[in-house]
Amino acid sequence: MMRLELVKRPQRSALFSVLSPFIAFALTMIAGAIMFALLGVNPVDAFNIYFIQPISEVWQLHELAIKAAPLILIAVGLSVCYKANIWNIGAEGQFILGGIFGSIIPVLFPQFEGPLVLPLMLLLGMVGGALYAAIPALLKTRFSTNEILTSLMLVYVAQLFLDWLVRGPWRDPQGHGFPQTIQFGDSAILPELMPDAGRANWGFVFALVAAIAIWLMMSRMLKGFEVRVLGSSPRAGRFAGFGFNKMVFFTFLLSGALAGLAGISEVSGAIGQLQPVISPGYGFTAIIVAFLGRLNPLGIVAAGLVLALTYLGGEAVQSALGISDKVARVFQGMLLFFVLGCDTLIHYRIRLIGFAAPKLEAAPKLEEAR
Amino acid sequence: MSANHDRANLLEVRGLTKIFGTLTACDHIDLNIAKGEIHALLGENGAGKSTLVKMLFGSLEPNSGEIFWDGKAVRITSPGVAKKLGIGMVFQHFSLFEALTAAENIALSLNDGSPISTIAAKARALSYSYGLPLDPESLVGDLSVGERQRIEIIRCLLQTPQLIILDEPTSVLTPQEADKLFETLERLRAEGKSILYISHRLEEVKRICDRATVLRHGKVVGHCNPRQETAASLARMMVGNEVKAVVRAPAEGIETAPALLEIRGLTRKPATPFAIPLKNINLTVRAGEVIGIAGVAGNGQGEFFESVSGEVLQQDAGSVRIRGKDAGALSITGRRLMGAAFVPEERLGHGAAPRMKLSENLLLSRHATDGKSFVGSGGMVRNGSVYSAAQRIITAMDVRKSAPDPEAAALSGGNLQKFIVGRELDRKPSVMVVNQPTWGVDAGAAAHIRQALIELARSGSAVLVISQDLDELFELSDAIAVMHNGVLSAPLPIAEATFEKIGLLMGGAEPGHAEHTMETA
Numbered sequence: 001m002m003r004l005e006l007v008k009r010p011q012r013s014a015l016f017s018v019l020s021p022f023i024a025f026a027l028t029m030i031a032g033a034i035m036f037a038l039l040g041v042n043p044v045d046a047f048n049i050y051f052i053q054p055i056s057e058v059w060q061l062h063e064l065a066i067k068a069a070p071l072i073l074i075a076v077g078l079s080v081c082y083k084a085n086i087w088n089i090g091a092e093g094q095f096i097l098g099g100i101f102g103s104i105i106p107v108l109f110p111q112f113e114g115p116l117v118l119p120l121m122l123l124l125g126m127v128g129g130a131l132y133a134a135i136p137a138l139l140k141t142r143f144s145t146n147e148i149l150t151s152l153m154l155v156y157v158a159q160l161f162l163d164w165l166v167r168g169p170w171r172d173p174q175g176h177g178f179p180q181t182i183q184f185g186d187s188a189i190l191p192e193l194m195p196d197a198g199r200a201n202w203g204f205v206f207a208l209v210a211a212i213a214i215w216l217m218m219s220r221m222l223k224g225f226e227v228r229v230l231g232s233s234p235r236a237g238r239f240a241g242f243g244f245n246k247m248v249f250f251t252f253l254l255s256g257a258l259a260g261l262a263g264i265s266e267v268s269g270a271i272g273q274l275q276p277v278i279s280p281g282y283g284f285t286a287i288i289v290a291f292l293g294r295l296n297p298l299g300i301v302a303a304g305l306v307l308a309l310t311y312l313g314g315e316a317v318q319s320a321l322g323i324s325d326k327v328a329r330v331f332q333g334m335l336l337f338f339v340l341g342c343d344t345l346i347h348y349r350i351r352l353i354g355f356a357a358p359k360l361e362a363a364p365k366l367e368e369a370r
Numbered sequence: 371m372s373a374n375h376d377r378a379n380l381l382e383v384r385g386l387t388k389i390f391g392t393l394t395a396c397d398h399i400d401l402n403i404a405k406g407e408i409h410a411l412l413g414e415n416g417a418g419k420s421t422l423v424k425m426l427f428g429s430l431e432p433n434s435g436e437i438f439w440d441g442k443a444v445r446i447t448s449p450g451v452a453k454k455l456g457i458g459m460v461f462q463h464f465s466l467f468e469a470l471t472a473a474e475n476i477a478l479s480l481n482d483g484s485p486i487s488t489i490a491a492k493a494r495a496l497s498y499s500y501g502l503p504l505d506p507e508s509l510v511g512d513l514s515v516g517e518r519q520r521i522e523i524i525r526c527l528l529q530t531p532q533l534i535i536l537d538e539p540t541s542v543l544t545p546q547e548a549d550k551l552f553e554t555l556e557r558l559r560a561e562g563k564s565i566l567y568i569s570h571r572l573e574e575v576k577r578i579c580d581r582a583t584v585l586r587h588g589k590v591v592g593h594c595n596p597r598q599e600t601a602a603s604l605a606r607m608m609v610g611n612e613v614k615a616v617v618r619a620p621a622e623g624i625e626t627a628p629a630l631l632e633i634r635g636l637t638r639k640p641a642t643p644f645a646i647p648l649k650n651i652n653l654t655v656r657a658g659e660v661i662g663i664a665g666v667a668g669n670g671q672g673e674f675f676e677s678v679s680g681e682v683l684q685q686d687a688g689s690v691r692i693r694g695k696d697a698g699a700l701s702i703t704g705r706r707l708m709g710a711a712f713v714p715e716e717r718l719g720h721g722a723a724p725r726m727k728l729s730e731n732l733l734l735s736r737h738a739t740d741g742k743s744f745v746g747s748g749g750m751v752r753n754g755s756v757y758s759a760a761q762r763i764i765t766a767m768d769v770r771k772s773a774p775d776p777e778a779a780a781l782s783g784g785n786l787q788k789f790i791v792g793r794e795l796d797r798k799p800s801v802m803v804v805n806q807p808t809w810g811v812d813a814g815a816a817a818h819i820r821q822a823l824i825e826l827a828r829s830g831s832a833v834l835v836i837s838q839d840l841d842e843l844f845e846l847s848d849a850i851a852v853m854h855n856g857v858l859s860a861p862l863p864i865a866e867a868t869f870e871k872i873g874l875l876m877g878g879a880e881p882g883h884a885e886h887t888m889e890t891a
Contacts, residue, residue, distance in 0.1 A: 010390055010780055011773075012725070221749045222737055229734060233723040238681055239714060240734045241703030353447075 006348040016345040021292055021299070023345070024338035025306070031334050041321055049320045050313035050327075060312070062198025066270055067308035069203035070095070070279070072301055073262035074286035076207075076214045077255030079295040083218065085231040086251045090136065090151030091259040092283025093158035094129040098260025099267040100162060101128025103274050106188035107170050107181045117187040121264055129260015130253045132158065137252035141245040147252075155283065163276045170274065181274040190269035203265035208301065210258055215297035227251070259283060280311065288336040307332060379441070380405045380533055380564045381426070386435030388421050393772055395421040397588040398435070403533065408555060408565045410575040410596055412608050413585035414812040416770055416782045419568055422585070423535055426566075427459045428452040458531030460522045460539060468511035475510055476525045489528075497524050500557070501550035512642050516547070516667025516838065523551075534558065535566045540574060545840055545873055547666065552578050570608075570812040571841075572601040584608055609814045616820045616845045619828060624848065627657040630832035631710070631801045632691040636684065638677055646670035646856045648677065653851060653858060655801070655832040660824060661861055662847030663836040664872050670856035671836045672715065675805045678834075679712040680705040692801055703738045711735075711799035713791055715806040715836075717783060721790045724779035728771075729753070729760040731778050732793050739797060759796065767792035768818065784811035791819050795826060802826055805836045820846050840869060854878040 033043035054060055074091045081088045102125030105117055136150040163179075172182045190201045218224035230237035230247050237244065267278055289307050293300030314328025383401040387394065396418045403409045413419045424430040426437070428446040437444055439455050446452050452459070466475050473490035480489065490506035497504035502520045510518060519539065526534060536555075540548040555565055555578060569575055575582060575596050582596045584607045592607055599607075631654070638648040648670055655661045665671055676682040678690055684698035691697060692708045702712070712735075714720045722731045733744060733756050744759075746752050757775065764771070767788040771781055778786055787808065794802060807823065808816035823846060827833040836853075837843050843850050849861035852875035859875050 011777055220751060220753075222733075222745050222751055223749055225730065225733060225737070225751060229723050229726070229730075232725050233719045235716075235720045236723040236734060239679075239702065239712075239720055241701055241706070241738060 003353050005351045005353050006344065007351050008348055009346075012346050013349075016342075017294065020342040020345055021294065021303070021339060024292070024335060024342045027338045027342070028331065028334045031338075032331060035327075035330065039323060041323065046317060046321065046323075049316050051309060054309060054312035054316050059198040062194075062200035064305060064308050064312060065198075065200040065204040067311050068304040069201075069207045070262035070266050070282040071286050071289045071307055072207035072304035073203070073210055073265070074255075074259045074283055075289035075293065075300045075304060076211050076297045077258030078286055078290045079293070079297060079300060080214060080218065080227055081251040081255050082290060083231045083295055084227045084247055084251050085234070086248055087148045088133065088136070088151050088252055088255050089148050089287065090133070090153075090155050090283070091255065091286055092279060092281065093151070093155035094132045094256040094259035095263035095266075095279055095283045096155075096158040096162050097132040098125040098129035098263030099274065099278050100165065100263075101125055101131075101260065102264025103170075103181065103184075103267060106184040106268070107274065110182060110185055113185055113187045115187070117185075118190065118268070121188060121268060122261060125260045125264025126257040127260070129263060130257040133252040133256025133259070134249070137249045141248050147248075159277075162274065162278070166274050166276050172273075179276050183273050184268060188268055189272060190265055199270075201265070201269035203262070203269050206261060206265060207304070210261075211297040211301050218297065223250075259286075285311075285332055288332050288339075292335060292339050307335075310335075378405050379403065380439070382438040382441075383422075383426070384436045384438070386422065386425060386432050386437065388418075388425060388430060389433050391772075394588050396425070396432070399585070399588075399590055401583050401590070403564050403566060404581075405532075405564055406559055406562045407580040408559055408567055408578055410579035410582035411566055411568045411585065412570070412572075412575065412582055412604060414570075414608055414784075414814055416587075416785065417585040417608070417812075418588040419585055420537070420782070421588075423459070423537065423566070423568065426452070427457060427535065453529060453531075456530075456532035457535065458526035458529055458533070459535045459537075460519070460526050461537055464518045464522055466510045466518055466521060469509070471507055471509055472504060472513070472521045472524075473506035475521060476506070476528060479525055480528060492528060493524050496527055500524075500527065500554040502547075502554065509642075512645060513668060523554075531563070533564045533566065535568070537568045538570070539567075540569065540571060545869060546877065548574065570816075572596075572604045572813070575604065576601065586610055605813055608812070614817055614821070616817050616824065618824050618845070621659050621828070621848045624656050624659045627659070628694070629654045629656050629691075630693050631655040631678075631803070631834060633678065634689050634691065635686070636674075636677060636689045638673055638682070638684075641673075641682075646673055648673055648856045651858045653834075653861070655834050657800070657830050657832055658827055659848045660827045660833040660835060660846050662843035662850040663834065663853050663858070664840060664843050664850055664876055665836075665838065665853035666876050667838055669853050671805065671853055673856070674853065674858075675712075675714060675803065675836060678803050679710075679714070706735070706739050709800040711794035711797055711802050713794055713802075713804040713807065715809065717786050717790060718779060722778040722786060725777055727775045727777055728764065728769075728781075728789055729757045729775050731789070732756055732760045732763065735793060736797065763789060763792040763796050766796070767822075768815075783809075784815040787811050788815055788819060791822065795822055798826070798829070799831060801832045801834075803834045803836075806839075807835060807837065808839065808842060816842070840872060843872075844869075852876055 036043040036046040055064055074095065078088060078091055102121040104124060105112060105121050132154065135154060136147045139145040139150050140147045166181055167179045170181045172180055190203060192199055192201050218227065226242045229240055230242050230244060234244060267274060271278060285307055289300055289303045293303035310328045310331045314325040317323045317327055318325040379402045381403040383399055386396055386399040388396040399422055411419050421430065425432045426446065428448045428451050431447065437446060444455060473486050473493060476493055477486050477489045493504065493506045497520065502523060504520045504524055539551060558565060567579055579596050582594050583590060584592045586608065596604060633651050633653040636648055636651040640647045646669060651674065663671065677684060680700055680702035684690060687696040687699040689698045692705055692710050695708065697705050697708055718724045723734060733751065737744060744752055744756050760775065769785050769789045771785060791807060804823065807819050811819065820842065823833050823835065835843065835846055847864055849863045850867050850872055851861040852859045852872060854876060855878060862871065
């Protein structure tokens with residue numbers, strides 16, 4: 001008989017910190033192959049359609065960047081929260097409020113044009129996301145509410161608020177009753193990076209810049225140290241002179257602003273107007289991205305691209321094989337599950353132990369000796 | 371030794387070895403514990419005592435070697451197996467849930483489904499009969515270290531073990547409490563139980579232990595009868611050479627030296643239902659002197675430390691003054707910038723972040739005071755200078771470790787304490803406040819820390835030491851004050867202080883002594 005035992009490592013394993021996401025990815029592939037087989041599809045074909053074909057041409061890489069940009073932007077902000085042991089689950093709502101705030105100019109003042117429009121929109125988007133994130137932060141610091149619940153519930157408030165806006169006060173009067181705002185003017189559209197090659201816009205650049213900036217902050221700056229200390233041992237953080245309530249506001253405002261920036265970038269770049277739904281769940285998928293990327297901003301860039309591919313692949317298998325695009329959600333869920341599972345390997349190693357004790361053989365000798 | 375032929379051995383250990391990577395923590399350890407004996411396990415920090423004990427208790431599995439229980443070979447694969455055999459353990463670092471009551475914590479480890487009220491009643495009865503009074507309804511989070519230890523001991527005794535392992539049990543007790551514990555241990559011995567007693571306090575080992583096994587660098591260096599040894603000869607076996615006695619030059623001209631730390635009428639309401647309120651505390655620590663604060667665990671020392679350090683702010687800014695300026699309204703960072711340094715009681719999780727490297731833990735308390743050298747423009751941390759400063763402290767304090775810059779949790783308690791004290795000494799602070807400077811630290815390391823504190827004072831700083839270790843306070847202090855139930859007595863000059871006088875004050879024998887303080891101060 002054998003049993004598995006988890007043995008605590010004296011130090012966290014640097015090797016498995018790096019390997020864990022890859023092991024998780026491999027396990028996801030195996031589980032995915034089983035799923036495709038059960039659905040009656042040849043797994044090799046399905047993987048080809050799901051993971052290879054969507055990125056085999058340049059314009060498709062642009063589509064990948066469009067999907068990855070909001071995921072990365074949101075996830076790097078969330079990674080700071082999670083490192084501080086503060087749980088912002090409401091990035092989806094902050095994303096939506098960012099989109100709404102940024103749209104104030106092109107919707108309410110469409111005659112205002114020029115080079116100032118776009119920067120103002122982006123700024124307003126960040127302000128909107130940050131303000132919306134300030135609500136759970138305030139509730140937590142003032143009334144000790146659980147930020148997981150409040151930030152999550154505010155997502156639904158944001159979704160319904162957007163829905164009301166585009167059906168009510170902000171609806172395009174010439175839109176034949178469709179629930180959407182007017183099309184943004186040219187100066188309110190986030191430009192494409194390489195219009196000849198594909199649709200990818202500046203949102204992807206924002207994501208990369210944010211990832212590098214946050215990486216610098218977390219690994220090199222005192223502020224990042226503060227985040228890590230308060231997250232790993234709050235009492236030592238207090239001894240260091242770092243304030244926990246300030247940290248709650250800092251992380252919520254930062255992650256809210258980045259989610260808001262992602263929101264307005266998506267609206268002004270990929271969509272060009274406000275609609276009842278502006279996100280296929282980016283704010284929630286970004287949580288997976290953050291953990292798959294080991295809460296490391298550079299890892300998050302890679303993880304964001306992987307998760308973006310699950311979106312594209314889901315669309316591809318739906319059109320090619322007639323499988324529901326909910327497959328994308330299954331892949332995302334499995335990835336998160338395996339990532340969290342494999343993280344155990346960082347602090348523990350697995351040992352196989354036989355029940356038959358080899359050392360028992362020594363016992364008779366003692367009996368003889370007596 | 372011959373003892374194992376005279377008496378039946380309860381536990382025999384043969385050639386027990388544990389290897390961590392390249393480090394052999396325990397190297398072919400032999401150990402015999404007879405029925406009805408108190409057996410001392412002596413050794414410096416990192417000598418392998420904890421590793422050995424963890425193997426006996428099933429928390430670690432040995433790489434090789436044999437364990438015999440009552441003459442039968444056994445494999446202790448988990449603490450559950452150890453408990454079933456009849457081995458009980460009282461850890462130095464307690465394993466209690468702070469959010470639960472004492473009785474609930476005990477119920478968790480008994481795991482036999484009996485109702486909490488029964489367990490509480492049993493625990494209460496047992497605790498009083500063994501002279502370790504305990505309120506089973508109190509929340510662990512609100513208890514002091516000494517009181518938490520009582521829970522651990524009671525929890526262990528409730529399981530009626532044959533062998534009880536005690537890891538540094540007296541390090542948090544008053545002399546009177548320790549005496550009671552010794553009575554308890556002697557009673558257990560008379561009942562035929564065996565005790566493995568881990569301690570670095572050689573006098574008490576000589577007093578209560580029948581035999582001793584001494585470890586050094588993971589190897590057994592000798593078995594002996596501690597009653598036939600002197601404290602000095604035991605220390606020599608442990609350390610491998612003579613332990614330097616702490617030298618305290620007489621402090622001169624203290625009366626006229628500037629007061630660097632002044633506490634004026636410090637009062638604090640209890641923050642939690644079980645916390646101790648501080649009542650009108652007055653104290654002056656002058657340049658060049660060491661003042662000790664004695665007291666039984668849980669009499670307000672923790673609350674006092676938090677108030678002085680600035681982890682908790684005062685309403686009256688003048689109630690804490692550092693170098694002649696009001697500091698009561700300043701945060702811990704503000705007080706550090708005025709020249710003060712602090713060492714809290716808990717090493718892991720308070721004084722140091724367990725999962726962070728030593729260099730990062732250096733930055734923890736010194737990011738503001740050493741802002742110029744550790745933090746560059748734009749808030750960038752200068753990792754190079756932090757690292758070299760950490761190495762400087764490691765060398766100065768002789769911190770022993772397995773990697774160049776290991777995580778704090780990877781160090782033994784004593785070595786981490788040397789680093790945490792050294793981290794503050796390295797700044798040459800003009801006010802140093804230390805809570806339990808050598809709790810659970812071995813003789814060699816403790817002497818090192820104490821000598822360093824005295825030297826800091828003699829170089830012109832004010833040093834305030836809060837400790838439950840009276841030997842330590844008598845070694846260190848120029849005057850000793852006693853904290854009892856949130857009230858601080860007037861400091862007694864060391865020349866007038868005796869164990870008896872201090873012990874009486876610790877027991878609260880002189881009610882209203884705070885009033886005297888105000889008149890004489």
